Amino acid sequence: MSEIRIQAEDFDPGAEIAALGNGKGTAGAIASFIGLVRGDNGLSAMTLDHYPGMCESEIAAHAAEARRRWPILALRIVHRVGRLTPGERIVFVGVASSHRQAAFQAAEFLMDYLKTHAPFWKLEERGAGATWVEARSADDESVKRWL
Amino acid sequence: MKLLYFAWVRQKIGISHEDLTPPASVTTVAALVDLLRRRGPGYEAAFRDVKLLRVAVNQQHTGFESPIGPDDEIAFFPPVTGG
Numbered sequence: 672m673s674e675i676r677i678q679a680e681d682f683d684p685g686a687e688i689a690a691l692g693n694g695k696g697t698a699g700a701i702a703s704f705i706g707l708v709r710g711d712n713g714l715s716a717m718t719l720d721h722y723p724g725m726c727e728s729e730i731a732a733h734a735a736e737a738r739r740r741w742p743i744l745a746l747r748i749v750h751r752v753g754r755l756t757p758g759e760r761i762v763f764v765g766v767a768s769s770h771r772q773a774a775f776q777a778a779e780f781l782m783d784y785l786k787t788h789a790p791f792w793k794l795e796e797r798g799a800g801a802t803w804v805e806a807r808s809a810d811d812e813s814v815k816r817w818l
Numbered sequence: 819m820k821l822l823y824f825a826w827v828r829q830k831i832g833i834s835h836e837d838l839t840p841p842a843s844v845t846t847v848a849a850l851v852d853l854l855r856r857r858g859p860g861y862e863a864a865f866r867d868v869k870l871l872r873v874a875v876n877q878q879h880t881g882f883e884s885p886i887g888p889d890d891e892i893a894f895f896p897p898v899t900g901g
Binding site: 722726787 | 824825826879896898901
């Protein structure tokens, strides 16, 4: 089961993690990642812009690729859009598998592809100004290890 | 064709989407960019340096040499920064 959601509302990490267990006892590991708004350098808020439709299809394609690479039992990705303030949750990626290595690796793979391929953009507010975040070359380097 | 603009591309152009019927000679993304660039100062600013831009045709990442047709959805945006 893969669930992919793009939403303005917050999500409940406990509920997302609980939903990854299938109750059948086949999952031996759940790995999860939660991205938060970091309030450094005077950041007061950030607004996430996105391309509806393409975000879902791009993430779904990488979820399918993760399933080809690892024996995944369940996968959930939630990405928020709109205006968020420091400390708020942005993204959830959770993977259930029979063993921890597959769960950890698939979660990292999904986050690396999400950051470099899913059409989201961050507008950061600092003081009176707002600037669009530039893509980081470190993220491009990070994704190369999966090629 | 349907054109979509995101992030600072949308801000510079001033609109998020529009429908356009380009001349039949416009058969690639690059030719479309040349056409759009001449539509006003906002477009000129948005398309000044295409190295700063990415493009998707029918919601698939692609390159500026990609062929395009009248029924395509073409989106221009900066490199993505989600997660």
